[in-house]
Amino acid sequence: MSLTANDKKAVGYALTAVLLWSTVATAFKITLNYLTPLQMVTAATAVSFAILFAIALIRGKQSLILLELRRMPLYYLLIGAINPVLYYLVLFEAYSLLPASEAQPLNYTWAIALTFMAAVILKQPIRKRDWAASALGYLGVLVIATRGDVLGLSFSNPMGVFWALLSTFLWAAYWIINTKRNAESIVQLVLAFGLALPFLIIWSLISSDWSNIPWQGWAAVTYVGLFEMGITFLFWMMAMKTATNTSLISNLIFLSPFVSLLLLNQILGETIYPSTITGLILIVTGLILQRLRFGRERSADR
Template sequence: MIFALAAVLLWSTVATAFKITLNYLTPLQMVTAASTVSFFILLAIALSRGKQQLLLLELRRMPLYYLLIGLLNPTLYYLVLFQAYQLLPASEAQPLNYTWAIALTFMAAFFLKQKIRKRDWIASAFGYLGVLIIATRGDILGLSFSNPWGVFWALLSTFLWASYWIINTKRNAESIVQLVLAFGLALPFLIVLSLMTTDWSGIPWQGWLAVSYVGLFEMGVTFLLWMTAMKTASNTSLISNLIFLSPFISLLLLNQIIGETIHLSTILGLVLIISGLIFQRLRS
């Protein structure tokens, strides 16, 4: 429970960290710097656990697979996600990103031939109604979107994240090994691309501190805290449901730390999205 709550609290801060970091870095710079921090943190953890031989074995077995995974996550997924955060208030981008579990349902049905249950359809209706309310700021009938491109990038990120998990079903290697290899193979592409297209000079220390925080707690340590919680829990359902606290804590932090206005439509839409996700997970 302590590990899970620590992970939830840390994940609740990253939306605020995203917005702060985007004041100093472009989305591409942010992905590159954060991924670099994450890679070295994850590599240090993997080596401390004696995973050296497993890392080399997995890399020799399926180098193209891990390259594909790395180009999908962190490269493409976080580029799209940070673009959404740049265009939308974080209080809107973050709830939209929570619909990735609904996107996963439909993609699993298409690619893995899994059956879509009645509860999945109901959960999807709740979730995407919540998306519509957030995206239009409550003006559903008028369909007046606050930022159509921002909404598009946020929803696209959910399908990219779902794709990442579907591809991951093809390999049963340890999570820490997969992450180290994916981040390590993606980094050269990110570094070269960012050096060719962006200017790294003049970034203040606040930007470096903020992006290091993102790399440490969005992509690195927090994931391991969560996995430890799931492995040591006597009731994994109780632990996994704690994640639904995160978006609400995040809204509070966004309001108090960076002064974002939290619209009533955002809260209503988020409640619908979370309600749909919880309903989808209920057992018969």
């Protein structure tokens, strides 16, 4: 099948986003050598807010930002409390306790967590293949968390696994709450990050010391703010808007965890256990299974 010019652009945008996202697990671990999780969330949020706000101004979205803020201030305070505050605090705590090669695959189960939260909160039915996908995904979690000792249930770091899995439910909650509002994504992010930032700054100034952070720490956290929370998201949005069929690019996201493992091994020297690769394959297989549509189920799913 030949690609249209727009599809080629979309694939280019999507691959750029995937490659950038593949680097952030490495950036997380480097940053955590110099900053606490709270400092990391605060600084990365500031960087991300600055770049997203600048882009919103360039696109002439300032009036829409003010309109949304006047309409639903409590809503944006709530989603700001979840993302960036709670989600990234929990995620970075997981990364501080686990090797990034283990924390990152566990975080990919957020789509499975979304299935269960949508069933409870939105009363959406859980399909048979959702159960199968969940079983594969959480079996993958078990394989990674025990480093292959599934029967012995010997967890490498139980608290790290707990925080990593908790982050998936927080991220799922964020997306469910987002279904209540149809504002542009960049407007929602600017408001959520902007309202969360003063709280994060005050909290971090009270509870931590910023005076001895070297330039390496500032460089690393700036990278996280730019490419985990900011610019990369815009590349992905452009890909989704440009593609004539989003299925062309949606599965490219599954390249990210495998590229990330390679970078963690080559840059940080992390040991990639066979159990990590096996678990990740199980998780990704489950996620792909969730996306498949089978003829017999199509009418029931609609």
